[in-house]
Amino acid sequence: MSDLEPLNSINSGIIAEDKIRALFPILHQEVNGKPLVYFDNAATTQKPIQVIDALKKYYEVDNSNIHRGAHTLASRATDYFEQTRNLVKQFINAPSTEQVIFTKGTTDSINLVASTFGRKFIAEGDEIIISTLEHHSNIVPWQMLCEEKGAILKIIPIHDNGELDLEAYKNLLSNKTKLVAVVHASNALGTINPVKEMIEQAHEFGAKFLLDGAQSTAHLDVDVQDLDCDFLAFSAHKVYGPTGVGILYGKWELLESMPPYQGGGEMIKEVTFAKTTYNDIPYKFEAGTPNIADVIAFGEAIRFVNQLGKAAIRKHENQLLEHARERCATIKGFIPIGTARDKVSVLSFGINNIHPFDVGMMLDASGIAVRTGHHCTQPLMERFKIEGTVRASFAVYNTIEEVDRLVESLTKISKRKN
Structure with a gap:
C-alpha cells in the first residue's frame, strides 16, 4: 500500500485530489455528453482500483x-x-x-x-x-x-x-x-x-x-x-x-x-x-x-x-459542504432542508416551484448525479411536510470545481421557474 502514501500529506492533511481521482476508474467518463460529477455518495461510494x-x-x-x-x-x-x-x-x-x-x-x-x-x-x-x-x-x-x-x-x-x-x-x-x-x-x-x-x-x-x-x-x-x-x-x-x-x-x-x-x-x-x-x-x-x-x-x-486518514477526509469533505452551502444560498428559490450545526457531507434541499425528481433529471442531463425523493425516510419527509428533497452528498474524490458545476446548473434550473 506504499503507493498510496503521496495521496495526502500527513502533516497538512491536504487531499491530493488528482491522485485520488486517478484511483477511481468510474469517474473518468461522460454522462449525456458531459464529464460525470458523482454526488450520490450517501447512497453508495465509488470503488478505488485496488478494491476492483x-x-x-x-x-x-x-x-x-x-x-x-x-x-x-x-x-x-x-x-x-x-x-x-x-x-x-x-x-x-x-x-x-x-x-x-x-x-x-x-x-x-x-x-x-x-x-x-x-x-x-x-x-x-x-x-x-x-x-x-x-x-x-x-x-x-x-x-x-x-x-x-x-x-x-x-x-x-x-x-x-x-x-x-x-x-x-x-x-x-x-x-x-x-x-x-x-x-x-x-x-x-x-x-x-x-x-x-x-x-x-x-x-x-x-x-x-x-x-x-x-x-x-x-x-x-x-x-x-x-x-x-x-x-x-x-x-x-x-x-x-x-x-x-x-x-x-x-x-x-x-x-x-x-x-x-x-x-x-x-x-x-x-x-x-x-x-x-x-x-x-x-x-x-x-x-x-x-x-x-x-x-x-x-x-x-x-x-x-x-491510508488517507479520516481527519484528512473529513477536512476535505467539510470544505466541499461549506462551499456548496455558501454558493447555493445565492440561488433564487433554494430551500435548504436540515441545517444542523454538526453534519456529515450531505446537502439536502429543494428548489421552489420545481419537483425534486425534475431537478434530479435536469442535473443528470448535465452529467451530475444526485439522489432525489424521500431517501427511505418517509416519516422524516412527513415531519417537514414535503414529498422529498434533492440530495447532493460528497466524498473524498469530489472537488470544488464539481460543486461549482452543481451550483451553475442549479442556478439555470431555478431561473426557469423563479
Whole structure:
C-alpha cells in the first residue's frame, strides 16, 4: 500500500485530489455528453482500483470456499477473509475479532438484532426508542418486532433544523426502555447525532443501544469501546467497498446470549437428527457460504481509508459542504432542508416551484448525479411536510470545481421557474 502514501500529506492533511481521482476508474467518463460529477455518495461510494483488483484476483487466483478446507486455495481464501475481519476490528476498535459479524449490509445487521436479541429479550409492554431521522431499515424491523411482541415503539422528535430534541429523548427513557436504535448520521439530512451522550443516558435505565453507522463510518472516527454502544451496524459499500457486505458489531455477552439468526452450514458445531449444537461467535451468525470475494475486497477499502486518514477526509469533505452551502444560498428559490450545526457531507434541499425528481433529471442531463425523493425516510419527509428533497452528498474524490458545476446548473434550473 506504499503507493498510496503521496495521496495526502500527513502533516497538512491536504487531499491530493488528482491522485485520488486517478484511483477511481468510474469517474473518468461522460454522462449525456458531459464529464460525470458523482454526488450520490450517501447512497453508495465509488470503488478505488485496488478494491476492483482484489475482486478480480480472488476469482482468478484464490477462488475457494473458506474454513475447513485442507487445500492451498481454501487456506489462502480463508486467510484473506479473516484478515478483513481483523481490519474491521481495528477500524471500529472492537475488543476482539469474534465480535465482528459479516452480514449482507446495514439492513441485514439490524434485522439480525431484531430477530435474535429482540425476539429473546423484548416482551409485551417493553419499549423501543428510535428517532424521526431513521432510515426505513431502522424503523420497519422494530415495528414488526413490536407487533409480534406487543411492545411499544417510541419516537424521538426533531427540531426544525434537523437536530434531535434531546430533552424529549430524556423524557422518553424509562425502566420500560429495553432498546434504543438511532442513526449516527442522517442519510437524508447529514445531521450527526450526539450518540455518546445518548448511549450513556440509555444505559442509566439498563437499555441496550444499537447504533446505525451506515452514514458515519466513512466520515467519522467510530470507536465502539469509547462510545460504549451495544451494537453497531454498517455497510461496506458506503465506505468505498463492494455491495453485499455489512458488519454487525456486538458486545460479547450479548452475542453469546443471542440465538442464531439462520440455520445451516458454518453456524454449527455438531449436527445429529436428535440435536444440533451451535458454533462459537462470530460463526454462529454466519450460516452458509458468505460473500467471500466482496469481504476480501472490503479489506482493501479499509486500507484505502486508513491510508488517507479520516481527519484528512473529513477536512476535505467539510470544505466541499461549506462551499456548496455558501454558493447555493445565492440561488433564487433554494430551500435548504436540515441545517444542523454538526453534519456529515450531505446537502439536502429543494428548489421552489420545481419537483425534486425534475431537478434530479435536469442535473443528470448535465452529467451530475444526485439522489432525489424521500431517501427511505418517509416519516422524516412527513415531519417537514414535503414529498422529498434533492440530495447532493460528497466524498473524498469530489472537488470544488464539481460543486461549482452543481451550483451553475442549479442556478439555470431555478431561473426557469423563479
